[in-house]
Amino acid sequence: MTRQRLSIFVVDDDEALRRSLVMLLVSLGHAVQAFPSGEAFLDAVDLKTPGCVILDLRMSGTNGAEVFDRLLARHSPLVVVFLSGHGDIPTAVEQCRKGAFGWIEKPHTDALQRTVQSALEQAATRADAKVRWDSLSDREVEVAPWVARGQQNKEIARLLVPTCGYRVVEHHRANVYGKLGVSNAAELRGWMSQHSWLTGFHETWTGNHAD
Numbered sequence: 001m002t003r004q005r006l007s008i009f010v011v012d013d014d015e016a017l018r019r020s021l022v023m024l025l026v027s028l029g030h031a032v033q034a035f036p037s038g039e040a041f042l043d044a045v046d047l048k049t050p051g052c053v054i055l056d057l058r059m060s061g062t063n064g065a066e067v068f069d070r071l072l073a074r075h076s077p078l079v080v081v082f083l084s085g086h087g088d089i090p091t092a093v094e095q096c097r098k099g100a101f102g103w104i105e106k107p108h109t110d111a112l113q114r115t116v117q118s119a120l121e122q123a124a125t126r127a128d129a130k131v132r133w134d135s136l137s138d139r140e141v142e143v144a145p146w147v148a149r150g151q152q153n154k155e156i157a158r159l160l161v162p163t164c165g166y167r168v169v170e171h172h173r174a175n176v177y178g179k180l181g182v183s184n185a186a187e188l189r190g191w192m193s194q195h196s197w198l199t200g201f202h203e204t205w206t207g208n209h210a211d
Helices: 015-027 038-044 064-073 086-097 109-134 138-148 153-159 166-180 185-194
Strands: 007-011 031-035 051-056 079-084 102-105
Touching (some): 007 015, 007 038, 015 031, 031 038, 038 064, 051 064, 051 109, 064 079, 064 086, 079 086, 079 109, 086 102, 102 109, 109 166, 138 153
Parallel strands (some): 007 031, 007 051, 051 079, 079 102
């Protein structure tokens, strides 16, 4: 699979800082777009596009945490790195618990370079995951969580709406495994949990499963 070049989006209402970040990132060979507000970013960018967002926590209007909530609600593949002042560290840590990649205290540019490179690597992984997940049919998307939870084919067939034969579920299960590159229900559960931003799957079920 050909890896696309991923963009970095800088969202900060401090014009001087925004410009300095753009200059730094462009000098490192990255594709960068900058926005002076959360609203401008949300209005202009396709939130389904993989990439990295460097997002200021404190902005007038829609703040960074609110932008991040919008990304989570849309199952966006964008990887978020927060910029925070010293007083914002507890809030930044809380955002990481919600799924942000990390946070950087202003204006540590060395830390920014390291963090952004790692974030872009995760963004590339997410881009691949999104292509794989989007290749599933609607029925396969419906079947996948049941398989990941360890349900047997006959039980899944009964639970689906409309119901179907267990052989049909067996076919869907095989397609899910093949398209996502996993071999069994345990691996599928791990894949879906890893990409919960995409699948909405947060199951911690640990029982036996049948394949």
